[in-house]
Amino acid sequence: xxxxxxxxFHPQNLLTxxxxxxxxxxxxxxxxxxxxxxxxxxxxxxxxxxxxxxFWHKRTGRKLFEEGHQNESxxxxxxxLITGYKVSVNKLKEKWHxxxxxxxxxxxxxxxxxxxxxxxxxxxxxxxxERLTQAVEAGKIQDTVWATPGLPMLIFITAGLxxxxxxxxxxxxxxxxxLR
Numbered sequence: 001x002x003x004x005x006x007x008x009f010h011p012q013n014l015l016t017x018x019x020x021x022x023x024x025x026x027x028x029x030x031x032x033x034x035x036x037x038x039x040x041x042x043x044x045x046x047x048x049x050x051x052x053x054x055f056w057h058k059r060t061g062r063k064l065f066e067e068g069h070q071n072e073s074x075x076x077x078x079x080x081l082i083t084g085y086k087v088s089v090n091k092l093k094e095k096w097h098x099x100x101x102x103x104x105x106x107x108x109x110x111x112x113x114x115x116x117x118x119x120x121x122x123x124x125x126x127x128x129x130e131r132l133t134q135a136v137e138a139g140k141i142q143d144t145v146w147a148t149p150g151l152p153m154l155i156f157i158t159a160g161l162x163x164x165x166x167x168x169x170x171x172x173x174x175x176x177x178x179l180r
Contacts, residue, residue, distance in 0.1 A: 003161065004031040011165070023172035026164065033169040038153065038160030040170050045151065046082040053085055066142060068114030069102075080116050084148035089136050092129055092147050100128045101146035104135045112140050120148060 010026040010033070026033040057064050064086075065077055084101040092098050099120035105113040112135075117128070135141045163170065 003034060003157070004029075007031070023169035025172065026169050030164070033164045033172075034157065034160045036160075036169065036171045037163045038156040041159050041163075042151070042153065042156045049085055050082045053081055056086060062144075068141065069116065072116050076116050076118060079118055080146055084146045086144040087147045088143050089129070089132050089145055090143075092145065093133065097150045098147040099125055099150055100132060101148050102132070103128050104131050104141065114141060116146065 007030050009028070010022050010030045023033060025036075053064060064081065065072070069077070080101050087095075087098060092100060100117065101120060102114060102116050105115065107113065114135075120128075132141070132145055136143055167173075
């Protein structure tokens with residue numbers, strides 16, 4: 001809201017985008033351009049995380065999904081693959097911005113169960129990390145677990161603003177290139 005009040009239109013008198021023309025959306029309502037650039041940058045992190053997982057798998061030769069995950073659906077595995085990566089439990093304990101994407105359950109009747117969590121909750125984080133630590137110490141799971149970084153949208157909004165000022169509207173540029 002502050003950005004919309006401070007820069008409701010593209011500052012044409014100060015900066016002209018490197019890519020040339022200013023999109024009609026930027027001319028009318030600049031914050032929409034900043035927001036669309038921010039959302040595209042945030043979505044691009046999924047590509048980075050997926051490539052990180054592929055290179056980790058090639059480098060270590062270890063399976064991405066170990067035993068205990070074989071009952072998980074393909075869709076759930078794909079979502080975890082593009083939103084999280086494998087980290088050691090010790091690193092998960094140290095880094096407050098990493099949220100576990102898996103949990104363990106100890107049931108006297110069914111035994112030990114390992115499951116993937118798609119939407120980690122901040123209030124459950126320490127409890128889940130403690131359960132994972134206990135499972136690693138008991139030898140029930142390996143030391144690496146799935147975790148996702150808690151990335152604040154403000155970083156992407158700042159990058160989206162910089163890109164909008166210097167390069168313009170990414171969406172408009174892509175549409176313009178497709179229509180040529």
